Amino acid sequence: MPGNPREDITYYQQLIRKLMDGSIEESERQQLEDWYNSGLEDPVHIPAAFVAGEEEQEKRLLEQIRHKAGLPVARRVIAWRGRSWWAAAAAALIIIAGTASLLYYKGSNNEAAPRVIARDVKAPQTNRATITLADGTELVLDSLASGTLALQAHAQLVKLAGGEIAYKDEGGGTVAPVYNTLTNPRGSKVVSIALSDGSRVWLNAGSSITYPVVFNGNKRQVELKGEGYFEVAKKAGQRFVVTARGVQTEVLGTHFNINAYDEEAETRITLLEGAVQVQLPGAARQVLKPGEQASIAAAGKLATLRPDLDQVMAWKQGDFYFSGADIETVMRQAARWYDLDVEYRGSVTGTLSGDISRSVNASELFHMLELTGRVAFEIQGRKVIVIPK
Numbered sequence: 001m002p003g004n005p006r007e008d009i010t011y012y013q014q015l016i017r018k019l020m021d022g023s024i025e026e027s028e029r030q031q032l033e034d035w036y037n038s039g040l041e042d043p044v045h046i047p048a049a050f051v052a053g054e055e056e057q058e059k060r061l062l063e064q065i066r067h068k069a070g071l072p073v074a075r076r077v078i079a080w081r082g083r084s085w086w087a088a089a090a091a092a093l094i095i096i097a098g099t100a101s102l103l104y105y106k107g108s109n110n111e112a113a114p115r116v117i118a119r120d121v122k123a124p125q126t127n128r129a130t131i132t133l134a135d136g137t138e139l140v141l142d143s144l145a146s147g148t149l150a151l152q153a154h155a156q157l158v159k160l161a162g163g164e165i166a167y168k169d170e171g172g173g174t175v176a177p178v179y180n181t182l183t184n185p186r187g188s189k190v191v192s193i194a195l196s197d198g199s200r201v202w203l204n205a206g207s208s209i210t211y212p213v214v215f216n217g218n219k220r221q222v223e224l225k226g227e228g229y230f231e232v233a234k235k236a237g238q239r240f241v242v243t244a245r246g247v248q249t250e251v252l253g254t255h256f257n258i259n260a261y262d263e264e265a266e267t268r269i270t271l272l273e274g275a276v277q278v279q280l281p282g283a284a285r286q287v288l289k290p291g292e293q294a295s296i297a298a299a300g301k302l303a304t305l306r307p308d309l310d311q312v313m314a315w316k317q318g319d320f321y322f323s324g325a326d327i328e329t330v331m332r333q334a335a336r337w338y339d340l341d342v343e344y345r346g347s348v349t350g351t352l353s354g355d356i357s358r359s360v361n362a363s364e365l366f367h368m369l370e371l372t373g374r375v376a377f378e379i380q381g382r383k384v385i386v387i388p389k
């Protein structure tokens with residue numbers, strides 16, 4: 001019998017597949033049961049057909065698999081819906097590789113074997129962000145050495161030794177507003193910037209922010225397209241206002257995330273710390289408390305939610321994290337991160353949940369999706385075709 005964790009995983013993966021297709025021998029079923037139960041305070045018997053307690057059994061099984069694989073316990077255990085728990089286990093064993101967590105699909109009963117994707121698209125390897133200065137000059141940040149990049153009004157634009165971009169207000173009184181735009185294109189690593197007031201902004205792929213190089217008056221106003229996370233420096237008597245898709249978010253000093261991609265149905269403002277006011281055109285202001293999210297539909301309807309903050313901030317932590325997402329939502333995120341064009345050949349039903357590092361190649365994400373048995377992918381250069389099964 002195998003002797004190390006990785007060999008164990010291959011062996012027991014084969015046993016679980018045999019369990020699912022009905023070809024497992026009784027001795028093999030007992031081996032699988034013994035392996036699963038080892039180290040558990042309350043052993044369970046592997047049933048031929050699943051009985052009561054499915055969700056709890058799933059959680060115990062999946063955590064045990066990660067333990068046996070020599071991997072850290074998953075920060076989230078997300079239950080499989082519409083498939084047997086042993087199908088979930090098989091999927092976990094197939095994809096487990098140190099960087100991946102577990103991915104499950106709701107509404108799937110198809111146990112078809114996954115396709116292998118021959119071609120691949122790597123996760124972003126570099127930062128391709130640019131800054132457009134007031135005179136139209138475009139600076140490609142990754143190609144520039146550390147030091148002063150530009151002097152505008154009385155602010156220095158510098159690239160620090162660690163690669164971060166920062167503005168330093170040298171003083172000199174009030175000047176006419178001078179605007180720059182930081183653009184982080186699709187297929188680019190997350191970029192961060194320190195504004196001249198000390199506030200910091202992180203931009204997801206496919207996003208941009210326009211801002212004055214120096215803030216004057218009683219309002220600090222910036223415009224966001226796409227997704228950004230803000231840590232706003234407190235300035236007495238000087239409000240900080242973010243405009244995104246016509247929605248204004250006003251703060252004095254706080255931490256919050258705004259998702260305002262044009263291709264998304266809703267604009268979402270999520271507060272992590274402090275307080276913000278969300279203002280829609282012609283509507284009353286909505287004050288958010290920490291942990292709350294303002295979700296604004298295209299028609300202008302605002303709803304206040306309490307989202308999963310891990311899911312909201314996954315992009316900044318370097319992860320994909322889906323919870324009850326449809327395939328279109330998943331593919332929009334993948335398209336922005338890997339810089340892909342997506343084509344659908346039919347409708348894929350159901351929702352999925354799970355998480356995986358954004359450092360993996362596109363094929364690893366697609367492979368996890370294919371394990372559901374509901375979808376297949378073809379990669380043609382920078383185009384990926386989604387095919388229902």
